[in-house]
Amino acid sequence: MPLAIKPLIDLADTDRDLQTYIYARSHLERQIDTARSVVDQHQKSIEQKNNELEILASECKEVRNNIQMQEELISRLDGQVPKIRNEKEFAASKNQLEEARKILGMMEDKMLNLDLKKEDLEKEIETIKSQFDESNSEFQRETSGLLKKQEQAEKKIAKLQPRRTRLLKKVPQKIKRFYERCQDSGISTPICAIQDRSCSGCHTVLLPQLVNELMANANSHKNCPNCSRILYFPETEEK
Numbered sequence: 001m002p003l004a005i006k007p008l009i010d011l012a013d014t015d016r017d018l019q020t021y022i023y024a025r026s027h028l029e030r031q032i033d034t035a036r037s038v039v040d041q042h043q044k045s046i047e048q049k050n051n052e053l054e055i056l057a058s059e060c061k062e063v064r065n066n067i068q069m070q071e072e073l074i075s076r077l078d079g080q081v082p083k084i085r086n087e088k089e090f091a092a093s094k095n096q097l098e099e100a101r102k103i104l105g106m107m108e109d110k111m112l113n114l115d116l117k118k119e120d121l122e123k124e125i126e127t128i129k130s131q132f133d134e135s136n137s138e139f140q141r142e143t144s145g146l147l148k149k150q151e152q153a154e155k156k157i158a159k160l161q162p163r164r165t166r167l168l169k170k171v172p173q174k175i176k177r178f179y180e181r182c183q184d185s186g187i188s189t190p191i192c193a194i195q196d197r198s199c200s201g202c203h204t205v206l207l208p209q210l211v212n213e214l215m216a217n218a219n220s221h222k223n224c225p226n227c228s229r230i231l232y233f234p235e236t237e238e239k
């Protein structure tokens with residue numbers, strides 16, 4: 001016949017393992033995050049520069065359109081020259097053409113500036129991209145072990161969590177409530193074994209009477225007088 005205390009011990013063991021893996025997981029997460037921060041920084045600055053490039057490209061497009069329109073205006077003005085009939089019209093046409101060519105020149109200067117800026121920005125992006133690739137492969141190298149460990153912890157947690165739920169259903173309601181109250185208030189091991197005649201949760205030395213009572217009946221449990229954890233007598237302690 002299985003011991004009534006057995007589900008409680010199993011639950012305590014499962015919880016202890018679960019906590020170990022949960023702690024390991026968050027520790028690994030922090031380590032991985034730290035290693036990733038350099039890569040993230042490069043990634044972010046690539047995105048930023050690409051946005052700048054996009055803005056610059058649309059500016060270039062606008063200026064190019066304006067240049068085209070200006071060139072069309074000039075060729076229209078040029079086409080009107082043979083139809084000129086007098087000095088006055090000739091002077092007016094000359095002025096218009098000069099003015100249009102001057103504006104075109106300014107637009108072309110602007111275009112040149114934008115092209116240079118674009119070129120610089122593209123070079124900068126290339127540099128950041130190679131820095132990103134470098135830091136990324138370094139990150140992969142550094143963290144491949146950590147990522148594997150994280151994956152293992154994740155798998156263990158996925159197995160232990162449903163096991164915990166299953167075990168918790170097996171214990172009496174009263175103990176279950178006590179158990180949950182303890183964990184809510186930060187006691188992660190509400191059930192613990194007697195070790196060296198002490199509570200293994202708070203390390204208080206227990207009265208011989210209590211130890212003897214639990215030793216005599218392996219199927220029973222009592223609360224620790226100091227921390228009120230549920231105490232049981234482990235089989236190995238008898239030897």
Ligand SMILES: [Zn+2]
Pocket residue numbers: 199200201202203204224225226227228229
């Ligand atoms: Zn205790």
